Amino acid sequence: MVFSSDLVTGLLSFLFTILIFSYLIGDNPLFRIAVYIFVGVSSGYLAALAWWQVIVPRLIYPLVYGSVLEKAFTAIPLLGAVLILMKISPRLAGLARIAMAFLVGAGAAVIIAGALSGTLLPQIAATINAFDLSAASARNISVVEVVFNGAFILAGTVFTLIYFHFGASTKADGSIRRLKLIEINALVGRIFIGITLGTIFAGVYAAALTALIERISSLINFIGNY
Template sequence: MAFSMEFLSGALSFLLTLLVLSYLIGDNPLFRLATYTFVGVSAGYVAAVAWHYVLWPELFLPLLSGALQARLLLLPPLVLAILLLARLLPPLEKAGRIPLAFLAGVAAAVAVGGAVTGTLLPQARAVLIPFDVRSVITTGASPLERLFEGAVALVGVVSALVYFHFGARRQKEGNVRRSRINRLVAWVGRLFIAVTFGALFAGVYAAALTALIERLMFLWTFLRSF
């Protein structure tokens, strides 16, 4: 009996889905087999993509057939990659700290720059936009409604930042505490943070539930195909 590729892929998906769902009865070898398969396939796919789309066309091919200037520019990343692989050898493990330090520094700089330019500044600008009467009138929205939205956003941002401010002063009694206003604003920020995390959790739960329903429907559809 000949089986089509569609049937074989469906049967494999059916089997892997059952292996993953077996975690409902606890950790077991079947679930670990599915996770190991997923990790192995993902690692192999990432390695293949890195070789075909990054290493070979962007590094090795220019080194073999590129101009002299291009070869010189590619020598530093090649040396860093070799030093990173040197961590696999215990005698040369210290040499691998150089590319790791470089990667950590670049990652920190990119993260900080991205946080400032992509989150902090746009967030501050978005908070101030509802208070710009001209822009509100131009959009045709209700000024009072936009002002209320802006006030809520401003209170949420400021109070959340105050919640993470741990500065305190020594009181007359000798203990160290925040000021009363600081504690009040931090309490409001705590409410905003709780609502935010609740919304995020609801979104994650809804996405997971949607994925579960899709898998159950797949199992039912596959069984009905016989």
């Protein structure tokens, strides 16, 4: 009998799927075995990936076969890597701060710049332009729909922001409460937040349900095929 790769992979997939599903009855050794195997395989895979996908092509190869300029540019990250390795020694751990400072500074700059230019400013502009009829007409959207969508987006944004306004004043009876107008708007904001969270929950459920369907389908297909 010849075992094809599909059969082996199918058996392994069926086995580990059953082991993971055993978690339905609680934490058990079968589930732990599956988890430990996954962790071990993932670690080995990551080590190989780091060597073959990062160190060799991006560090060793330029240093060995690259031009002078490539070698010079590669020496900089190499120096940074050496400095970070100094963390092994408590006495020389301070040297790693140089590379870490570079990484943190560069990362913060990239993230902040990307967030500003890619998320904050465009999202603010999109909220403002929700009532842009010209844009809506360009997308073949009716005016009513544009107005309704724009009003809904604006209301949801405003009421949600009002909900997160926690400024309050002391009343005559000593209690601390927000203004009544803010309370009402915050209640509307809570509705929008609830809808958003419900949508996210539905998406999570749909994603998990799809994954479950795929696993059960694979089991059925494996059983049906063999």
